[in-house]
Each structure stands twice: as structure tokens, then as C-alpha cells.
Amino acid sequence: MEENKEMKQVKISVRPLVEYAYRSGDIHTGFQVATALHEGTRIHQQVQRTYKESDLKEVPLKTEISYDNIIYLIEGRCDGLINLEDGQMIDEIKSTSGHLADLHGGHDIHWAQAQFYAYMVAKEHDLNHMRVQLTYIQVTTGEKRQFRRDYSLSELEVFTLDVVKSYAPYISVRLQNVHLRDTSIQALSFPFDTYREGQRKLAGAVYQTIKEGKKLFVKAPTGIGKTISTLFPSVKAMGEGLLQHIFYLTARTTTRTAAEQAFVRMKSRGLHIQTVTLTAKEKVCFQEKTSCRKEDCPFADGYYDRINGAILDILSQETLMDRSVIEHYARKHNVCPFEFSLDVAYAADVIICDYNYVFDPRVSLKRLMEEQKRHTVLLVDEAHNLVDRGREMFSAGIGKAEFLQLQREFKGVDTGLFEASKAVNQYFINLKKDCGEHRQKLWKEHPADLISLLESFVVQAEIGLIQQGESVAIARQLLLDTYYAAQNFIRIAKLYNERYVTYAEVHRLGVTVKMFCMDPSLLLSQAGKGFRGAIFFSATLSPLSYYRDMIGAGEDDYSLSIDSPFHREQLDVRIEPLSTRYHDRENTKNALVNLLAELVQERKGNYLFFFPSYQYLQTVYATFIETYPEVTTIVQGVGMAEEEREAFLASFQGDNKETLVGFAVLGGIFSEGIDLQGDRLNGVAVIGVGLPQLGLERNLIKDYFNSIGKNGYDYSYVYPGMNKVLQAGGRLIRSEQDTGVLMLVDDRFLQRQYQGLMPDEWK
Known part of the structure; x- marks a missing residue:
């Protein structure tokens, strides 16, 4: 849907219009018929080949309908327009894997779609009557079944107006919210008293990138305020008509929260904008066991009979629709919270969600039309994660x-x-x-x-x-x-x-x-095609050339590297040249334990030690607590539940009476996206250079990049490993007031190759 504020015009396609008016019943997706979708094009062409020479196929149609001070500009494309002796007939072709005998006259939504096309043809050609045909093809057997109905122009006019009337309350709320949004954006100022060093430069670059319709790759240090520096200029671009939608894409729940908090802050400054946060189905499901069959779930049973009322209610009452708000309205209207959040997302200005909703071919928001994409920006947080996530999504x-x-x-x-x-x-x-x-x-x-x-x-x-x-x-x-x-x-x-x-x-x-x-760059680039712009940002997008290459930058796309706003004196970096290579670990274990103990004994406080694997962590941890039982320790477990993660982080309090040491894994849930400011964290030790475990897939990546003239070992091992190190070290200095010790334990940290990948303040 595309709104024109001045003309009070709404541009929409036939299918979403009739789906809104006619959808009913339960969520059918314990299972959806993907073969019917996959076979659809072939079957359409198979039927269309049987048409006479005078018949038309894939006919583009347009019409205008005025109702309640709004002009609806409606577009569609009918499968076939068949010439009969006594007039013309719309042919709507549908493929199905089910039994044709179970159709009982055809589906209401299919009839509604075909009737709307019939009205568009009749009105354009001034016809008094139209025939409508539904053609169903069974994908396995090729069996065909057809249903026909005749309509007068007056019947079609009544029908189409009724469809528009049922859609009108929804569009009225949407237009009202867009008006409030744009008015509030005009008056919105930066939601902090001053810009941090580097923030204004980043915000300006984001705005310019959106204006020019490009991609921007940003390496900006932890603590600069990347979230607000990307969101604020995007919101301002929306107020100037450059955008209609913002996707804020994250890899973790913690970074999602930062985006939500940024909108809470902007709302306190007067912003009226509708955001929705999408949460994984397994997390948000109300049932003990996730099953979308109506027999198993009352929230799936009759979902489409209640969903329009639920959407109207939440859009009329709420702006910032996070998980708790979605769950509240889902219970109120007895609808599935996950499907509800997806349906609300199509009406929201901002969608905060995981990468996969845009990049993953299995779960992307399919209904996001090309026209909407042209008015949408992608803000990709912690973009260093997108490389391996891309490999995962496309494998x-x-x-x-x-x-x-x-x-x-x-x-x-x-x-x-x-x-x-x-x-x-x-x-x-x-x-x-x-x-x-x-x-x-x-x-x-x-x-x-x-x-x-x-x-x-x-x-x-x-x-x-x-x-x-x-x-x-x-x-x-x-x-x-x-x-x-x-x-x-x-x-x-x-x-x-x-x-x-x-x-x-x-x-x-x-x-x-x-x-x-092995190389997801082309597919990532294709998945991001058609959007107004894309901003890829992270504190550890280093080296920038590698991430531009792996995420699929074009030659004319921009890069930006922002210096740290913090003083060198805030961070005491120490490199301990102790080998942590696999074959040396047993020999250096005791020396490592003593090094770590000396670090925490220097000053009472809270510390995090990061290890390259659980096995190494457990080995060192066992020796540490045996040698230094007086030190309070906590350990990251395998597959921690959300409550356990929160309890782990909550242990790090600035007023702890005793020293606390957390043992965690590099690249794990506590090594990025967490914010322990002030005395909640006083020191970090990173053990090893973070190299991924040797294995078939990593070696395949190495060999592939060697074969195309790149340094395969760097692409497969060094860069991903060092990224984990940079992320873990970045947990320490989060604000202008923070100070702390960063200990890097491995002799390879002294090598030129690794020194070149460190931020200046670490050297």
C-alpha cells in the first residue's frame, strides 16, 4: 500500500484488498502447500496455452473507486481474459495438491479476486455483463475442474464497493497515523542534549546515503551511540518523504532492545511512529508445545475471523509495539501472537526483527512488494554477523x-x-x-x-x-x-x-x-536489491574491505570509519605472549590461571574471561577454582535459557562487595551486544585469537578464496576470529566515564598481521 497524503489517495493491489475482506477460518500452517506455489507458474502457462488466439493472458488491469473522501487506485493482473460469443470471461487459475472433489464450488477469496477483475474489465470496456471462471488444476494428476458464474455490472459494482467499505476502517487508521507521524517528525530534534563525538558525522552519512539510494558500510566504535545515529536520520528522511518504512535488523535480542529504547526516547520528545518487534515463534508462542493446528491451539483456530479487529485495535491504541504489547493484544483478541505480529508488521512504519526476515529465502516477509521496497531502508546492526548468517541461510x-x-x-x-x-x-x-x-x-x-x-x-x-x-x-x-x-x-x-x-x-x-x-556476497546483495538504501554498521567491521567484499558492496557504495570518542587513558591494554594454541594448552594452563588470578587481585571488581571453546573454558575453570577458591566465579553454560542469561548479567553489579569473575565463550551470547557500564565491568581477558575450529567447511572456504586470488586463510580463519576478539574487548569501555584493563593472552597478538587488525586505542 502506498499513500499520497495530499491527494488522499491509496494505491493497492486487488489481492491484498480481497484477502483483507474475505479471509476467515484458522491458521492452516501446521502446513502450507509450497508445491502448489512452486508449480504455479508452470500450471498457469499450461492452461494459458489452451486459450484461443483471440484470448488474452496476464492482463494488467486498473480502476479507481472513491469512498469516504479517499480515492482507491486499484491494480491487478488477471490470468486470462477469454472472448465468448456473448461477451467476455475472466479466468482465474489456481493450482492445488488437494482433491478437486473437496473444493465444493471454489474458495471465497478466489471468487472475490476474479469478481474484482471482472468489475475492472466491465467498467473499462463499458460491459453490462461478465462471466467469471475459476480453473483449478491438481498438481500431481494434472486433473482440471472449473466453476463459472455470471454477474451483471450492477452486481459487480455493489460487490467491489462492499470490499472497499470493509477495508476503509483499516486504511483510515493507517492514514491518520501517517499524518501524525509526519507532523511529529517535522518537529523532532535529536533526542540527546548534544551529539557525542562522531555521532553527527555518522547521522549525516546515513541521511545522505538514504537520499542517494546507496549502501553505507560503517565501522564505528562501541559506545558512540550507533543505534540512535542510524535511526534518527532515517526517521527524518521518512518525514521528508524519502522513506515509508524502516527495517532495523539484528542478530540478537540485546541489540533489538537498544532499538526499542531509542524509539522510547524519541517518543518522549514527541515522535508518533508505529514500530513492531518480531519475536521468534518458539519464544512468543502461548502454548507449551508449538503447534499451529486448530485442534491443538485455540489461538490458531478461527484466527482469520478475529485478526482484522485485533489489528484495528492495536493500530488505534499503540505506537511502540514490542513483545509485551503484541502479547497483550493477542490474548485480548485470542489470536496467535506470532502471526499477529507479522500481520501488524505490514502496517507498521518500523519493523525491528532478525536478519532472516529480509535475507533468508525461507522466512522473508514475502508480501513486501517491490514498490514498498523502494521506500524502505535497511539498518543492519552488528553487521559483522551477517557473513556467517548469510552462509547459514543460503546453505x-x-x-x-x-x-x-x-x-x-x-x-x-x-x-x-x-x-x-x-x-x-x-x-x-x-x-x-x-x-x-x-x-x-x-x-x-x-x-x-x-x-x-x-x-x-x-x-x-x-x-x-x-x-x-x-x-x-x-x-x-x-x-x-x-x-x-x-x-x-x-x-x-x-x-x-x-x-x-x-x-x-x-x-x-x-x-x-x-x-x-562458501561465499554469500552475491545472494546477500540480491536479497537487499530494490530497497531505497542499506546501512551496515558495527564496531568491528574490520577490515572494512573484507566486509564490503563479503556482504556485496557495489563500487559506488560508501564506507565510513569513525575514530573512538574515548581517551586512551580509559583503557589499559596488556598483551601476554603465552601460547594458547591447541597443542600448548595443557603446558600453559597453570601459567594462564596465575595470570588471570593476578589480574583480578590487582583491584576488586567485576571481570569477564573469554575462551575460544567450552572445553578450554572448563579445563581452565576447574584449575582456577581449585587454585583460587576464594574468588567468586560464575560460568556460561551450554544452551542457557533466557532467565539464566539475565541472571548471569545481573550478577555484574557496580556495588558488589567481592570480586566477581565470569567465564564465558568468545563469539557467544555474552561477548557482544551486552552493555555493562561503569563498575559493572572492570576488566576483560581474551584468551586466544579466536580462530574458528579447524574443520571441513572452514577449509572449503579457505580453498575457495585462495582459488579466486584472495588470502583464503585470512578470509576463513583470521578475520572471523579476530572479530570475536574485538567484540569481546569492546564490552569494557561503554561510556566516557568507563575505565578498565583489557588483557590479550596469546603471543600471536604481537604479530604484525594481528596488530594491523586492532583498533588504534588497543595498540
């Missing part, structure tokens, strides 16, 4: 074990699922033989034979899941999980290029195949 793996289990479950129960699962399982049996004694196989193409087998499996799985018969109930969750894994594998195969490698591994649980994206 896909699948294993043998699930297909063997499904083969056993459906033997003699469901022939289609049994045969499809058996075929995939047999592929893995053959692959295991190919792997031989090395228990591994590498190749440079996507596994076409496996993908073909998975496509056949997906069709059978969809039929079973849609019918939801007794046979599927036996192993529904396993089938559903395997179905999604197969769909993802097929989807990623379409992205496969020379930056990928495929590998198979034989292990204790069977055989797995993975299409591994």
Missing part, C-alpha cells in the same frame, strides 16, 4: 535417517509416501558406498538426482498432509519436519552457483548431503 542439508524412518512408518499404510521415502533412502545407501573409506565426498554441482527424488517426495507428502488421514497421523510431525527440510533443499538448489560446493558425509547417524554456500 541446506538433508539426511538419510528421516527417510528410512518414514519408509518404515508408511510401509503397507500409504503406498505413495512409502515409495517416495524408499527412493530417497536408496539414494543415500548408494551415496554411502560412493563415499568409501574416506566417509566423505565433494562435488561442485547441486545433486540433481537427489533433488528430483525430493520433489517427488514433496508431492506425496503434501497429498498426505492435506488429506490428514489416519495414515499420516501416525508420523505427522516427522513427515512435516522432513517435508520442510526437503522443500528448503529444493529451494536452495535454485540459488546454487559457482560459490557453492556440495559435500556428503558418513557419520554415526547415517549419511547427510549439504549444499554449502
Whole structure:
């Protein structure tokens, strides 16, 4: 939807308009029919090839409807416009994996969409009557079923006006909020009394980048106030009509909170803007066990019967819609909080969410049209995380074990699922033989034979899941999980290029195949295409050339490096040349323990020690508490729950009576995105240079970048490792008043290569 404030015009497509008016029933997504979507284009073309020469296909349509002082500029594209002896007929083509016999005359939303197209044609060509046809194609069998209805122009006029009337309360609230937003932005000043050193420069660069429609890569030190320095100029750009939407993308909950707090501060200065925070389904779900079937969840059952009222209510009452606000209104209206937050997001000015909603091909906000993208900026916080997250999002793996289990479950129960699962399982049996004694196989193409087998499996799985018969109930969750894994594998195969490698591994649980994206830069760049601008910022975007390369910068995109606003005297950096290499760790363990103990005995306070692995942490920790039992310690656990994380951080208080030492992992939840100001943290020790563990994937990355003329070892090991070090060290000085000791334990920190990657204040 695009608003023109002066003309009181609203531009919208037919589909979202009729979906708003006609959606009803429950959330169908324990499962969604992805094959129907995937096959849709092919099936449309197959039907359209049967049209006569005089018939038209993919016909663009436009109309205007005025209601309640608003002009609705409505656009659409009908699948077919067929010439009949007695007039014209709209043909709306839909593909389905279900039984055609279950259609019972066609779906209301499909009829509504086709009727709207019929009105647009009739009005444009001054026709008194139109025929409407729904054509359903079964994707597996190719079977066709059609339904037809006739409408007079007056019937179509009444229908379209009713659709617009049902949409009017929603758009009225949206337009009112946009007016309040733009008015408040005009009067908004920077929400702090003064700019910190470097903040004005960053804010100016962000605004200019948005104005010019470019990307900006920013290395700005911890404590400068990057969040407000990127959000404030983006909000001002919105007030000047350059933007309609802001995406604030984060990798962690802690950085999400910083964005929310920035809007609370701007709201206190008069800003009226609607923000929504998206929280992972597993975290926000009201049920003990997440299941979106209406039989299992009252918040999914009848969701679409209640959602429009819930959205109108929250948009009329709230501006800053964080998790607690979303949950409150979700309970009030008895709707799923996760789906509710997504539906609210399409109406919000600002969306605060994880990277995957924009970059991940599996979960992105699909309804964000190209037109909306052109008025949207991406603010990517802690952007150093995007490289490995990109690899993860664009890679896909699948294993043998699930297909063997499904083969056993459906033997003699469901022939289609049994045969499809058996075929995939047999592929893995053959692959295991190919792997031989090395228990591994590498190749440079996507596994076409496996993908073909998975496509056949997906069709059978969809039929079973849609019918939801007794046979599927036996192993529904396993089938559903395997179905999604197969769909993802097929989807990623379409992205496969020379930056990928495929590998198979034989292990204790069977055989797995993975299409591994070694270089995500092209796909990240493509995912960010079409947006007005993008700002990638972090305290540790170093070296900038590496991150520009890996995130996909264009030649004319900008870079900015801002010096630290803090004084060198605030930070006492010490390098201890003690080897922490794997083969030296046992020999240097006691010396390391003594070094750490000397550090905390110098001055009472709170300290964090960061280790490159849990195993190394536990080994040193055991010796430390045995040698120095008088020191109070806490340890980061594996897979800590949110409450445990909060308790860990809450232990670091400025008025602690005794010294406290926290043992944590480099690159973990406490090494970035946390803010322990003042005496909450007095010292940090980083043990080792943070190199990722040696392994197949890291070596594949190294070999790939060597092959294209880059330093593969730096790209695969040194830069990612040093980034963890910089992040951990950055926990210490968070404001102009903070002081502390940073101990870097490893002789490699004295090497020129590593010295060159350190910020000036560390040298």
C-alpha cells in the first residue's frame, strides 16, 4: 500500500484488498502447500496455452473507486481474459495438491479476486455483463475442474464497493497515523542534549546515503551511540518523504532492545511512529508445545475471523509495539501472537526483527512488494554477523535417517509416501558406498538426482498432509519436519552457483548431503536489491574491505570509519605472549590461571574471561577454582535459557562487595551486544585469537578464496576470529566515564598481521 497524503489517495493491489475482506477460518500452517506455489507458474502457462488466439493472458488491469473522501487506485493482473460469443470471461487459475472433489464450488477469496477483475474489465470496456471462471488444476494428476458464474455490472459494482467499505476502517487508521507521524517528525530534534563525538558525522552519512539510494558500510566504535545515529536520520528522511518504512535488523535480542529504547526516547520528545518487534515463534508462542493446528491451539483456530479487529485495535491504541504489547493484544483478541505480529508488521512504519526476515529465502516477509521496497531502508546492526548468517541461510542439508524412518512408518499404510521415502533412502545407501573409506565426498554441482527424488517426495507428502488421514497421523510431525527440510533443499538448489560446493558425509547417524554456500556476497546483495538504501554498521567491521567484499558492496557504495570518542587513558591494554594454541594448552594452563588470578587481585571488581571453546573454558575453570577458591566465579553454560542469561548479567553489579569473575565463550551470547557500564565491568581477558575450529567447511572456504586470488586463510580463519576478539574487548569501555584493563593472552597478538587488525586505542 502506498499513500499520497495530499491527494488522499491509496494505491493497492486487488489481492491484498480481497484477502483483507474475505479471509476467515484458522491458521492452516501446521502446513502450507509450497508445491502448489512452486508449480504455479508452470500450471498457469499450461492452461494459458489452451486459450484461443483471440484470448488474452496476464492482463494488467486498473480502476479507481472513491469512498469516504479517499480515492482507491486499484491494480491487478488477471490470468486470462477469454472472448465468448456473448461477451467476455475472466479466468482465474489456481493450482492445488488437494482433491478437486473437496473444493465444493471454489474458495471465497478466489471468487472475490476474479469478481474484482471482472468489475475492472466491465467498467473499462463499458460491459453490462461478465462471466467469471475459476480453473483449478491438481498438481500431481494434472486433473482440471472449473466453476463459472455470471454477474451483471450492477452486481459487480455493489460487490467491489462492499470490499472497499470493509477495508476503509483499516486504511483510515493507517492514514491518520501517517499524518501524525509526519507532523511529529517535522518537529523532532535529536533526542540527546548534544551529539557525542562522531555521532553527527555518522547521522549525516546515513541521511545522505538514504537520499542517494546507496549502501553505507560503517565501522564505528562501541559506545558512540550507533543505534540512535542510524535511526534518527532515517526517521527524518521518512518525514521528508524519502522513506515509508524502516527495517532495523539484528542478530540478537540485546541489540533489538537498544532499538526499542531509542524509539522510547524519541517518543518522549514527541515522535508518533508505529514500530513492531518480531519475536521468534518458539519464544512468543502461548502454548507449551508449538503447534499451529486448530485442534491443538485455540489461538490458531478461527484466527482469520478475529485478526482484522485485533489489528484495528492495536493500530488505534499503540505506537511502540514490542513483545509485551503484541502479547497483550493477542490474548485480548485470542489470536496467535506470532502471526499477529507479522500481520501488524505490514502496517507498521518500523519493523525491528532478525536478519532472516529480509535475507533468508525461507522466512522473508514475502508480501513486501517491490514498490514498498523502494521506500524502505535497511539498518543492519552488528553487521559483522551477517557473513556467517548469510552462509547459514543460503546453505541446506538433508539426511538419510528421516527417510528410512518414514519408509518404515508408511510401509503397507500409504503406498505413495512409502515409495517416495524408499527412493530417497536408496539414494543415500548408494551415496554411502560412493563415499568409501574416506566417509566423505565433494562435488561442485547441486545433486540433481537427489533433488528430483525430493520433489517427488514433496508431492506425496503434501497429498498426505492435506488429506490428514489416519495414515499420516501416525508420523505427522516427522513427515512435516522432513517435508520442510526437503522443500528448503529444493529451494536452495535454485540459488546454487559457482560459490557453492556440495559435500556428503558418513557419520554415526547415517549419511547427510549439504549444499554449502562458501561465499554469500552475491545472494546477500540480491536479497537487499530494490530497497531505497542499506546501512551496515558495527564496531568491528574490520577490515572494512573484507566486509564490503563479503556482504556485496557495489563500487559506488560508501564506507565510513569513525575514530573512538574515548581517551586512551580509559583503557589499559596488556598483551601476554603465552601460547594458547591447541597443542600448548595443557603446558600453559597453570601459567594462564596465575595470570588471570593476578589480574583480578590487582583491584576488586567485576571481570569477564573469554575462551575460544567450552572445553578450554572448563579445563581452565576447574584449575582456577581449585587454585583460587576464594574468588567468586560464575560460568556460561551450554544452551542457557533466557532467565539464566539475565541472571548471569545481573550478577555484574557496580556495588558488589567481592570480586566477581565470569567465564564465558568468545563469539557467544555474552561477548557482544551486552552493555555493562561503569563498575559493572572492570576488566576483560581474551584468551586466544579466536580462530574458528579447524574443520571441513572452514577449509572449503579457505580453498575457495585462495582459488579466486584472495588470502583464503585470512578470509576463513583470521578475520572471523579476530572479530570475536574485538567484540569481546569492546564490552569494557561503554561510556566516557568507563575505565578498565583489557588483557590479550596469546603471543600471536604481537604479530604484525594481528596488530594491523586492532583498533588504534588497543595498540
